[in-house]
Amino acid sequence: MSTENTTTPQIDFNTPAQQRLRKLRALKDKSATVGIAFGGISVIIAILLIFFYLLYEVAPLFQSATMDRWQQDGRTVEAYASPGEGKTLYLSMEEQAEIGVRITDQGQAVFFNTLDGTVLKEQALPHPAGAEIASLSVISEAQHLLALGYSNGEALIFKHDYKSTYPDGVRVITPSIEYPVGSELIRVGDKPLTKLAVAFDEENWSLIGGDATGMTQTILSVEVNMMTDEVETSLSSIELPAFNIKAQKIIQLPDRRWLMIAGKNKVAVVDLQADDGPQTSQVVEATSGEITVFQLLLGGNALLIGDNQGNINQWFLVRDQDTNWHLTKIRSFEGGSSPVVDISTEHRRKGFASIDEAGTLRLFNTTAHRNALTEAVTSGEADYIAYAPRSNALLVEENNMLTLWAIHNEHPDVSWSALWEKVWYEGYQEPEFIWQSSAANNDFEPKYSLMPLAFGTLKAAFYAMLLGTPLAIAGAVYTAYFMVPAMRRKVKPFIELMEALPTVILGFLAGLWLAPFMEDQLAGIFVILMVVPIAIVTFGFVWAQVPNRIRFLIPEGWDAALLVPVIILAVLFSLNISDGIEVLLFGGDMRLWISNGLEIPYDQRNALVVGIAMGFAVIPTIFSITEDAIFAVPKHLSYGSLALGATPWQTLTRVVLPTASPGIFSALMIGMGRAVGETMIVLMATGNTPIMDMNIFEGMRTLAANIAVEMPESEVGSTHYRILFLAAFVLFLFTFVVNTLAELVRQHLRKKYGSL
Template structure:
């Protein structure tokens, strides 16, 4: 009876412990799943805004107290408190967006008659006012911030004159001639500035004035005082005679190209960077069928490298200079079309620092388009009639001001991530300054008007490339080593080898990356021939090892079965050392010795006629990258380094799981196979490997997941260049390395910041796919071979 009670107590205690263990396991597993789900949700939360459309919200409206039809330009300052309005007479009004009042007005051309007005692109534009007297004035609105208290600030507007308040004459005084008719009739040459254009850098300003039938190019350069900080602008004027009757005049930011455009689509491009400006290109911006439409808007985008053209039929296109070949002259090329809008284009207003623009249609609808991503982020009717509307975009692109029929309206805009679209992330994009569409990742630059390049393709490609070469190195070694250790090695030796290899998994990858970049990379560069010779020597070594079979059995018994590796390792080390020793002599023989001289003599070349490149080939490393060799790029930190370093990091995981899977194969299967006459090798290949295949496949997939997510090795040894090149001699940039490099410099909430989270999200999805695929295939293999 007492024994029965003790047994029941023991069973009860065991049940309680079993229940607690089950609960702990369930809770642990559930907690892991919850954490993974929360990671997925958080990554999605950070990434989601990239793919949302822009929105706008009306804030205030007011009536202008001045001539409602006289305003021709508007500008918003950075704090969005003041809108600057410029009339066709040259008057400037600083309008408060908060209370709807004019806080200040200036008349920089009060004494003169303004005939044309233009502005530069960018955040702090300069306005050029052409005068009827054949001169111009440059005016720059400036804004200072005054803090009234901790929460209140006041923006104070003013104006500056970069060249001084007096007009700069660009045309001589008019000539008067008697026409020979009775009386004193006089013919005066028209010296009015019909149209004007301006662009500038910190050191140079170029003003283009259309006067009569000529274009006057005023090139001004800044000079600093020798004894003080004063600056002066000095320069000269150059005159061009015109064949065209330009409706639009555009000068690029480098002030090297002047482009004159007629409404018919005809354009003339001049090189104005030389002492004598001259025409270099002419053509049509409308192409075939252009006679049926007219250009109604032509502007420079931010950066002043691209022209955007709109027509009365609603078509919109982007143009910039490209080269058809390396030595060819640049030509103005249509690089992008944005599709037709429902009505003709009335005006185009570019953003100040991004490649975005607001396109106003004749029906009053405004389309906010981002050029690089070819994406329409917002469409809304801000005007009743587009031809009467003027629009200004804030430098931060978080507000706009519209003006129509004397009513000025202020809107908040939420347009944070227009750069992102499917095509921008995954397809080739034609960026400014490039001769063809390309995959490029370049997230930052020193320039504020830099065109961000956010192609994900090079990063995903680099991730797959790194994982491929790592697995190419690791899988054969790890799987074969695991098979040998589990099936052929003696138990005593196995107890030493397996833990030793598993300890390698604890080696910090930052150390592996450091050693790979600092030691392995230069070693391989200097011994490249030896690296490619090594597999051949291994094959030769394997053939020589087969001679072991001719040794008499009484001699073989000295070494226990399964311990042959003890003898083979020293031989293997000698083979590797011999390979690299011979590689130096082969380098000399192939590229500096008799074989090189034989090639030269067979080619009929004399030493004196050899090019410098041929004379500079002294090793396989030189031969790989020179025109007389493979002519492919060679980077010291390349895929070979990554394959070896990451392979070493991945091998322990694959080896351990593979070894366990093979060792777990029931002895009855191997014994039965051997009993039926199969050799140990046949048993391994036909029975053991097949039975253990689910575990082996799982090991490979786990190793692949590790390789895809590896960061430090790639960061330190891969060159970290985002390129689309599978060349084994080139490096790469992976998604994980990109996050590690760029996250510290990314502004929180910016497009760059969220794209780095998208990198993490992509890694999450990739590993999830591979792990799921591994589980599905392993399950099928397990089901298929479970009956063996």
């Protein structure tokens, strides 16, 4: 017996070709590892850079105010004697804070260099012979308008003005005194004008003056002769009745209707245009101490009242439901215990500076309700303080000595309360959340509440997810689990292709076509929402009863395509019967029935339009990720469940969906992020009004849309500009927090169901 020798073929893994292949594979693996790591780290670094850049732009909003002695050429400007003779009645500066003006009780207007007190110009104001200056009234700080009251009952209206010229490229500022209604003295009454208040519009000036025994109102009408350009004036006067309050100071509001009279600790509100003639409409106790400062804030609507206990309160007129006006205390500002000596208001913002007998200066902002700075600036009692128009400088007079201070207070109107809490703005009946960043006049009070924008962002996302989530998840479940592969290969790419549609196109269609269509077919929309589900269920039931010989004519799995004509017919049917239903139930016009009958406001571009348009924008994202998650569930889990006797539906709900839940949850969070950050659809499909109302028939403004609208028109570095960056920062943090929580939940679900 012979044995045949056989040899097993040997494979040599160390041939030069195999070695080169292994080296190449190792190089590819290493390159992929490095490339993926580099890409991931780059994404993280990019996100961190965005975070820190936003923080860099936002941080200046919350910097504290500072003040220092004015520096010029590296040297501190020393205090100097007040230029001119006499006691200061008024102190101010021009735009550049280079020239100051001092009105004295000698009837002199002294213009001086704010750095050293050098007198640049001294001008005597018209002065009646034998009379003395009895009072000075600030008509408008921003317009430099003043009025002097004399002891003989006459008054003078004037303004300090500054003109800039550039001879040889060098700026030269020329100060002057001008007389808006002429240099002639105006007869107000026969009594000394120890109290004087002036208000005006384009053609009429109202002067109210007198003493403790009585006051007179004089109306000065100014007309310009079109032929000769001469100014023609006429006077009319009436004696005002006694107002049962011993007046210490009076203020007339710019509308010329209201006169405010400050007594010892009370304020009387006089309606000059009451039906029965001027009369007191209200007397309020303004302070528990004695009033020491009584003046108007920028805009002429709010009163600032300081007392001898160091308190400062803001008051303004509030209209009640019966259209009656009441002087209301709005907010108090914490001061010291020393009496308030003087208050100087900012020329362009709702802020002011106060100084007390102890020499402590405080900077406040009324809208933000915050004290920006508290600092001792004098060793004794100060006499006057004056803000520069740009709020970057402050003049302080103490014992006939002037000191120039530099103020650094760029963003005083920002605080937590102004951004996130209700604020009582001038002209409003109660505190509200308001976003209104600009207006046509300089007296405007900016309203930077982010609450309406944050609310609008969540509202838009809520309605978009409310519509998109059920459709996307239900469609993904059916496509991944029940649909035949041949049909799935056509449906899935088609739906994912919807994601490539630019959102600006969706917004354009939603704003110009869908919104008017829904307004006209509002009843039909709601009929569709009821009829289409009923039609789908009814068709499914009827199809199940159809004989098999007919049902088998349709290839297995393709019967779902029959729902397309069913849905189209159901929509057309709903729109056709909606007119009859609208006539039967809603009086022929559902929109008017909602607006008038239910008293629910209706805007054409509203949250319902946004919900539908944004719903279609987020459906592809949620559908694609959810479908992939369900389809990726291992088949042996489904087959094992079915083999154990579970129905397909039981297998889906108890095996497939729990296993795919991490992916489904991720899809929802990504869709939520898409909805929160959406800009163009919200911008074009809503009224873009920053209001807080869950009403589905009203619009909203989101953080993203607000940034897109207002960033191009905001001044770089301004408060408005930085608050828009703050809005972006809030949006960034919201997305970060939501995604972090979503990842934690996803990991929990993955750990819980990963062992199936």
